[in-house]
Amino acid sequence: MLPESKPLQLPQFVDERPVSPFQYVVIILCGLVMFLDGFDTQAISYMAPYIASEWNLPRQMLGPIFSSSLAGLMIGYLVLTPLSERFGHKKAIIVSTIVFSLCTLASVWANNVTELMILRFITGVGLGAAAPSAIAMTGEYSPKRFRATFVLAIYCGFSLGFIAAGLAANWFIPHFGWRSMFWIGALAPLMLIPVLIRFLPESMVFMIQRKVAAERILKIFRKIDPTIARQEKPTFIVDALEQGQGQRGALASLFTRDRVLGTVLLWLVFAINLGEFYALQSWLPSIMTGLNYPMSTVVMATTLTTVGGIAAAFITGPSMDRLGAYKTLGILYLVGFVCVALTGLAFKSPLWMLLIANFLAGCCISGGQKSLIALAAVFYPAPIRSTGVGWASDGSAGLLAPSWSAQPWVWAGHPRQFSMPWPCRC
Structure with missing residues (x-):
């Protein structure tokens, strides 16, 4: 006869124990999903000028392609994310990964804008559904003392996917054409799916x-x-x-009497932070081009915004866990106010000062966006965490959607000589 023991209680069980190798595997797998999500989301931006050149498209025709992906992301965030609370985060992650990988693969054979728009819309749905579930899974399997750090770590995977897409595009597109990026963006997640099925557990709370x-x-x-x-x-x-x-339903649970104020404030800060990010990402290339900086410098300065956000995560994550999420974010945004102001003044300064100012602004603005994701994962309990993260992200996205589809292009006459402030959740 096996012994009877006292009941096992969540989340105390996870909070009171050291992080096990099993939990690290869960976090790494969720980070890989975020990495591939970021790669697939951003790769289309690097393919855009080549698509326009091959299909003889005016550049304004590329707007609907980006907008269709954005619309899919919104559907994924708003509609599919709450379903993960009903069917399980593991199923949501695997199904959404299958969807965006197969649609990305089908995009290899797209022959016109309509076909590509439809495929990018469905791809966006899968991408939008995967991220909140991965964040929710990471939050559940992380002790409270490390939760913000681990959530920030996997969200950095998204930004690293963005950077990897740029590196891959620089090598593969000139040698193998723009469709090679679709091959990479499809085959990598398809290879990950069997690993997810075998090693990713289901939510314990679910x-x-x-x-x-x-x-x-x-x-x-x-x-x-x-x-x-x-x-x-x-x-x-x-x-x-x-x-x-x-x-009650997961969505209704975001607006209970003890949570409604926090939800509204979280959405508001998300929208403001994202607006700051897109203002910085959109206008920086145009301003620097107007100041006659070479294109390589413009791209480097714009990329520093994302790199700064990744660097900030190494500080803000542990700080949120040890000093508190609200105090850390308050300090981060105060510093960000100063850094963004310095970026404006640095346009008349030597280049090295401008690059440093832009990096620091990215630490606070891009880093702030990642920290808000971690805050949402800490603020909402496990049964509604993916819905809370998804709706907070999409609430800000919806407020800024018109500006995303109208980003200015900086074009230098050749498909390889361009800079575009692409839509980015970095």
């Missing part, structure tokens, strides 16, 4: 609430802490604060 067989749930608990004894009738408890979400 399994407990859906009354999955106790032996299956205990198996995951024992992967986190192998010292737990096998039990004849294991029992599990989800914190009452989180368990109560099951009484």
